Amino acid sequence: MIRAESVGYSYKETVALRDVSFALPAGQTLAVVGPSGCGKTTLLSLIAGLLEPATGRLTVAGQPINPRRPGTSLIMQDYGLLPWKTVRENAALGLIIRGLPRDRADQALAEIGIRELGDRWPHQLSGGQRQRVAIARSLALDPDLLLMDEPFSALDALTREEMQDTLLSIWQRHGTTMVLVTHSITEAVYLGHQIMVLSPRPGQVVGHFQNPSVGDRRSRAYHELVNNVRDALEKGVAQHG
Amino acid sequence: MARRHWYHYAIALAIMAAGWEALALSLHTPAFPRLAEATRAFVEAFSGGPGLQHFYTSLYRVTLSTVISLVVGIPWGLYLGRSGGPIGNVLVYLLHPIPKVVFLPVIIVVMGIGDTSKIFLITLVILFQVVVTVRDAAAGVGQGLIRSVKSLGGSEWHIFRHVILPASLPGIFTALRLVTGTAVAVLFFAETYATKYGLGSLVWDAWSMRQYGLMFAGVMAMALMGFGFYVLLDWAERVICPWADSQR
Ligand SMILES: Nc1ncnc2c1ncn2[C@@H]1O[C@H](COP(=O)(O)OP(=O)(O)OP(=O)(O)O)[C@@H](O)[C@H]1O
Ligand SMILES: [Mg+2]
Numbered sequence: 313m314i315r316a317e318s319v320g321y322s323y324k325e326t327v328a329l330r331d332v333s334f335a336l337p338a339g340q341t342l343a344v345v346g347p348s349g350c351g352k353t354t355l356l357s358l359i360a361g362l363l364e365p366a367t368g369r370l371t372v373a374g375q376p377i378n379p380r381r382p383g384t385s386l387i388m389q390d391y392g393l394l395p396w397k398t399v400r401e402n403a404a405l406g407l408i409i410r411g412l413p414r415d416r417a418d419q420a421l422a423e424i425g426i427r428e429l430g431d432r433w434p435h436q437l438s439g440g441q442r443q444r445v446a447i448a449r450s451l452a453l454d455p456d457l458l459l460m461d462e463p464f465s466a467l468d469a470l471t472r473e474e475m476q477d478t479l480l481s482i483w484q485r486h487g488t489t490m491v492l493v494t495h496s497i498t499e500a501v502y503l504g505h506q507i508m509v510l511s512p513r514p515g516q517v518v519g520h521f522q523n524p525s526v527g528d529r530r531s532r533a534y535h536e537l538v539n540n541v542r543d544a545l546e547k548g549v550a551q552h553g
Numbered sequence: 554m555a556r557r558h559w560y561h562y563a564i565a566l567a568i569m570a571a572g573w574e575a576l577a578l579s580l581h582t583p584a585f586p587r588l589a590e591a592t593r594a595f596v597e598a599f600s601g602g603p604g605l606q607h608f609y610t611s612l613y614r615v616t617l618s619t620v621i622s623l624v625v626g627i628p629w630g631l632y633l634g635r636s637g638g639p640i641g642n643v644l645v646y647l648l649h650p651i652p653k654v655v656f657l658p659v660i661i662v663v664m665g666i667g668d669t670s671k672i673f674l675i676t677l678v679i680l681f682q683v684v685v686t687v688r689d690a691a692a693g694v695g696q697g698l699i700r701s702v703k704s705l706g707g708s709e710w711h712i713f714r715h716v717i718l719p720a721s722l723p724g725i726f727t728a729l730r731l732v733t734g735t736a737v738a739v740l741f742f743a744e745t746y747a748t749k750y751g752l753g754s755l756v757w758d759a760w761s762m763r764q765y766g767l768m769f770a771g772v773m774a775m776a777l778m779g780f781g782f783y784v785l786l787d788w789a790e791r792v793i794c795p796w797a798d799s800q801r
Contacts, residue, residue: 388700
């Protein structure tokens with residue numbers, strides 16, 4: 313679904329990403345971990361087509377990246393809900409923009425368990441509920457590629473695990489390809505078929521793991537992988553930081 | 554902003570009345586009449602006939618000027634706030650502080666002494682307040698929301714329609730509150746020449762004939778008109794920007 317070959321990106325003088333390569337097959341999930349400021353958001357913006365890679369090649373479903381690709385859906389770090397739209401209107405925004413009927417928004421809100429909040433304003437919601445609205449807004453568009461930027465970092469530990477399970481069940485039902493940026497190693501190992509570790513800025517790949525224990529928080533393989541990812545992360549910081 | 558109740562208005566009125574009386578008693582001059590005298594003149598002047606004609610004429614001029622300044626100023630401010638270069642902004646800053654009343658002779662030469670010149674003068678005074686307020690509101694829109702609409706496949710039009718415009722609406726209401734007050738105050742210049750009707754001319758004539766009761770009756774009518782705009786705008790903002798209202 314996604315293929316990156318030596319992708320690099322710079323904001324004026326600031327080199328944010330260098331020589332990032334990976335391949336993500338359709339229907340799989342990729343978790344990206346790395347220290348703050350290493351270029352994770354930049355990487356998602358590139359895949360979403362909001363930025364153009366400075367070097368290298370990046371394709372989604374075999375096509376060069378394009379911000380208008382209908383199947384790609386990005387959930388931003390701060391959720392990107394419009395304060396002047398109700399929950400229902402926010403969930404329907406992508407449909408409205410694409411001129412599609414709005415009823416899929418209600419279905420998506422129902423699927424994610426917040427249909428009864430449809431008439432509220434975003435500022436009247438808890439962090440977890442806001443997160444759900446953002447996910448519903450994406451799901452309403454029936455995406456084949458879901459990009460999420462630290463979706464759960466603002467949530468308390470319990471809500472966070474609940475949302476992780478919600479995400480997992482979405483994946484099991486829809487088989488959506490997902491890229492998930494996170495600060496949390498355990499979250500990466502719980503949700504990612506692949507786990508990619510980036511070094512401090514400029515972000516380079518310092519570890520890439522295949523994960524057979526997705527959706528399992530208790531197995532030995534899970535704990536082992538958590539340790540391996542942590543080692544890679546620390547090594548990356550020691551060598552590049 | 555807390556919801557206002559009738560007794561808030563009553564208390565504010567009482568404070569104003571007390572201040573008026575204190576001032577009138579201490580100044581003790583016919584140029585500043587007692588409240589009772591001004592009120593009597595007010596009731597007499599505005600209980601029918603020419604008084605109301607004065608009021609409606611002014612109301613018409615202020616309303617039309619405000620509408621024109623919005624129609625011109627909102628797109629102009631939005632443009633400057635979103636994509637206007639430094640030249641446009643410098644121009645606005647240069648033009649904004651100029652006392653527009655100095656153009657009155659030119660305006661009269663070009664537009665004649667009728668309604669058009671009066672409305673144009675009022676519009677000219679308030680237009681830049683609209684432009685600057687709307688520009689700042691539009692410029693303050695966060696990049697995050699714009700990216701969010703873009704990532705959903707939104708075009709420039711969608712960004713405008715779903716982000717820039719609603720984000721600027723509270724600023725547009727601020728502009729309106731500012732300019733309706735200013736527009737009423739400018740009547741005093743705009744209605745001093747060649748007009749039979751208008752609160753400005755009422756005040757001016759009363760002044761020149763030393764009918765101070767009537768003069769202050771005209772001032773009261775101006776205050777009421779301005780106040781009427783505030784009430785109307787508060788209501789309109791609650792209807793048009795319900796999200797902001799529920800945040801208060
Ligand atoms: N618009 C920009 N202009 C200049 N530099 C930028 C811009 N956006 C990001 N950067 C820089 O690029 C680097 C990567 O930023 P990015 O937002 O991708 O990091 P991140 O990994 O998402 O960080 P975090 O985990 O804190 O969200 C940072 O050093 C940041 O300061
Ligand atoms: Mg980030």
